[in-house]
Amino acid sequence: MNYIVNNNVVNVKIDDTFDLEQTFSCGQCFRWEKNTDNSFSAVVGNTFCTVRMNDNIFQIENTTEQNFLNYWVSYFDLNRNYNQIRDFLCERCPKLQKTADSTSGIRILSQDPWEALCSFIISQNNNIPRIKGIIDRLCRQYGTPCDSSYTFPSAQALSKCTVEDLAPLRAGFRAKYIIDAAQKVSENKINLEQLRSADIETARKELMQINGVGPKVAECTLLYGLHRLEAFPIDVWMKRALAEEFKGITPEIFGEYAGIAQQYIFHYVRN
DNA sequence: GCCCAGGTATAAA
DNA sequence: TTTATACATGGG
Numbered sequence: 001m002n003y004i005v006n007n008n009v010v011n012v013k014i015d016d017t018f019d020l021e022q023t024f025s026c027g028q029c030f031r032w033e034k035n036t037d038n039s040f041s042a043v044v045g046n047t048f049c050t051v052r053m054n055d056n057i058f059q060i061e062n063t064t065e066q067n068f069l070n071y072w073v074s075y076f077d078l079n080r081n082y083n084q085i086r087d088f089l090c091e092r093c094p095k096l097q098k099t100a101d102s103t104s105g106i107r108i109l110s111q112d113p114w115e116a117l118c119s120f121i122i123s124q125n126n127n128i129p130r131i132k133g134i135i136d137r138l139c140r141q142y143g144t145p146c147d148s149s150y151t152f153p154s155a156q157a158l159s160k161c162t163v164e165d166l167a168p169l170r171a172g173f174r175a176k177y178i179i180d181a182a183q184k185v186s187e188n189k190i191n192l193e194q195l196r197s198a199d200i201e202t203a204r205k206e207l208m209q210i211n212g213v214g215p216k217v218a219e220c221t222l223l224y225g226l227h228r229l230e231a232f233p234i235d236v237w238m239k240r241a242l243a244e245e246f247k248g249i250t251p252e253i254f255g256e257y258a259g260i261a262q263q264y265i266f267h268y269v270r271n
Numbered sequence: 272g273c274c275c276a277g278g279t280a281t282a283a284a
Numbered sequence: 285t286t287t288a289t290a291c292a293t294g295g296g
Contacts, residue, residue: 237277
C-alpha cells in the first residue's frame with residue numbers, strides 16, 4: 001500500500017476499486033453523511049472524520065500516520081484487494097459478474113462491534129432514512145459531543161436506560177431490545193471482542209442470546225461489526241433470489257468472502 | 272386510510 | 285421444524 005502524509009492528511013493510492021458513495025450507502029453503516037464538496041464525514045469511535053476520493057487517491061483528513069496505521073487501514077480494509085475477491089467470487093458464480101462490475105467499489109468497513117450490533121437491532125423491519133434518524137437521536141441523547149456531532153453511546157451508558165428513557169428516540173418496539181443488548185454487553189455476559197476469533201457458529205449463538213437479535217441481525221453484526229467476511233446476512237428478498245435465480249447457491253461456495261458475495265447478490269436483487 | 276421497511280418473538284400447526 | 289401474526293413508527 002502506497003501512502004504519504006501531508007499536513008495531517010493521509011493520501012492513499014488505491015489500486016483496486018473503491019467507491020465512497022457505494023460503500024457508505026449500501027446499508028452497512030448509518031452515520032456517514034455526504035458534504036456539499038463530495039467529501040463524507042462521520043464520527044467514528046471518538047473521532048470526527050472526513051474523507052474524500054481524488055482520482056485514485058483516497059484522502060483522510062485531520063489524522064496522523066500513527067492513527068492511520070493503527071486504525072484507518074483496518075477500518076477501510078485498505079490492505080485487501082477487492083478486485084481479486086470480485087474475480088474469485090465471479091468464478092464461483094458467473095451470474096454475479098454483471099452486478100459485481102457495477103458494485104465492486106463497495107468495501108466492507110470494520111466498524112465498532114457495539115455500534116454495529118445496536119444499529120442492526122434498530123434496522124429490523126425498518127427503512128434506512130428512519131434508521132438513521134433513530135441513531136442520530138440516540139447519539140445526541142446519550143453520546144458525548146465530538147466536534148459538530150456526537151459519539152455513538154457506549155453499551156454501559158445505554159444499559160442504565162429504561163424504555164421510557166428511550167421513548168424520545170421513537171424506536172418503537174426496538175427500545176427494549178437495545179436495552180437488553182446494552183446490559184448483556186456492558187455486564188460482559190457477551191464479550192464482543194472474543195467473537196472476532198470465535199468459531200462462527202458459536203458467535204452466532206452468542207449474539208442470538210440477546211432479545212431482539214435473530215439470524216439476520218447476528219449475521220450483520222458479524223459481517224459489519226466484527227469483520228467476519230464469511231458471514232452471510234440473508235433477508236426475505238435474498239432468500240427468494242437464492243431459491244429462484246441463484247438456485248443451488250449457498251454461502252459455502254463463496255468461502256471466506258461470502259459476506260462480499262452477499263453484497264453483490266443484494267444489489268442484483270434490488271436492481 | 273393502507274402499505275411497507277435488508278426481522279424477531281411468540282404461538283400454533 | 286416450519287408457518288402465521290403482532291410489533292412501533294413514519295414516509296409514500
